[in-house]
Amino acid sequence: MEHTIPFTSTNLMEVVGAMKLDQAFRFSFFRLSLFALLASPAAAQLSPGFYSFSCPNAELLVRGAVRSASAMDSTVPAKLLRLLFHDCLVEGCDGSVLVQGNGAESSDPANKSLDGFYVVESAKRLLEIWCPGTVSCADILVLAARDAVELSGGPSVEVPLGRRDGIVSSASDVRPNMVDTVFSLDQMMQRFAAKGLSIDDLVVLSGAHTIGSSHCRTFGDRFQQASNGSLVPADNSLDSNYAMELANKCFAGASDSTSVANDPVTPSTFDNQYYANLLANKGLLHSDSILVTDPRTKSRVQAFAQSPEKFFASWADSFVKLSTVGVKTGDQGQIKVSCTNM
Incomplete structure (x- = not known):
């Protein structure tokens, strides 16, 4: 059954309200020296304030979508966190696991039980209203997984942003990269x-x-x-x-x-x-x-x-280290309008 988060005027006001209520979360006691962790040249181009001018409410909009979905389904946080792992360990953190269709990463048997795609896509639709063509699906997924942990009682983490979406999503790339539960x-x-x-x-x-x-x-x-x-x-x-x-x-x-x-x-x-x-x-x-x-x-x-x-x-x-694996930045990749389409 397909899940959706309805975008009524009431729901939109609730998300905007959540944006204001969540301002306090932005100053967490877990502040990291992020740039020391960003080893690759591409990762070094990421920044916590990447959307400060182009889409200043990006993080709060994603948090609102995750909060709303989690209120309706308590299994959402774990699903979003698992989505991020399955994304980053294959083509890097580029949102390629979100693509639907035959031959895409999501079609591999190892990914068949993945869920929570609709939360990322719902956040993307909302961001396309506020900041069209600006925030990547890859960044949305990282933020959603980060927020899922915090909303479940975990720590608040400041993550660097500026990832671009991948242009490749192939099921054949999954098995050579994923960790299996029977591994030594x-x-x-x-x-x-x-x-x-x-x-x-x-x-x-x-x-x-x-x-x-x-x-x-x-x-x-x-x-x-x-x-x-x-x-x-x-x-x-x-x-x-x-x-x-x-x-x-x-x-x-x-x-x-x-x-x-x-x-x-x-x-x-x-x-x-x-x-x-x-x-x-x-x-x-x-x-x-x-x-x-x-x-x-x-x-x-x-x-x-x-x-x-x-x-x-x-x-x-x-x-933070996981979220910067294999990122695409600068002129690499793309900024997609829909996370489920290539």
Whole structure:
């Protein structure tokens, strides 16, 4: 079913009102030395104040769209955050994952369960009214994911802007770049390193799994089917009671759409509970659990489990790094009118 955010005069006034109410968010206690993080020449052209004159209300308009959508559907924040990951790790943060159609990135089986496109497109339509031909879909997606985290209880992060939209969106580019849930730590590190992200960034950004849910098939490798059709754990690293809960929810024959919360304790709150879950052997995915079973990452997991402040500060840093992977700036790419069309 297609979702839309209706643009009535009342709704528009609500968004404008939200713009005023959210002015306080612009001065967050998490201010970064952004330019020190922007390593590539293209990324160095990004700036937090990129739209200060051309579209000064851009960030507040996006926040209003995310807030409205999240009020109607509590799963929106996690969906927007996942969209950003799937965008940045393939062609870079250029909005190419948003393109719809056969052969586009979104058509690859690994992206079939992505959702939240309508929120970005709704924000784009609104921005085309206020600032036509100015704000890229790539920037809107970064802002939407940033706001999704904050609206879920996470830190406020100042992000550099000025990305342009990509002109290529190919399903064949997805698999060679995306991280799979069955990967080993070394495989994940290799994929991240190829994007300029470190092992510390890997541990920090995995914390995105503190919100959202995963379909049963994404962790099916951790179970095997018994003769009576029930599921039994095939992975001893899982807490036995937690494994039983998962088996009961994902029994043999369960719908392909059946999903389980990534964080069984605070599933809708962006916090450091994810890391506490890992230490309690309640990491849902293999790619989660490996972080606490490998000595190269376990100490980082322990540190984040003990200190939400440390996790939030590290998240702000790593999120900015993720959001500047492979960006297009200057005369590269384009500024699209619609995010779903190439």
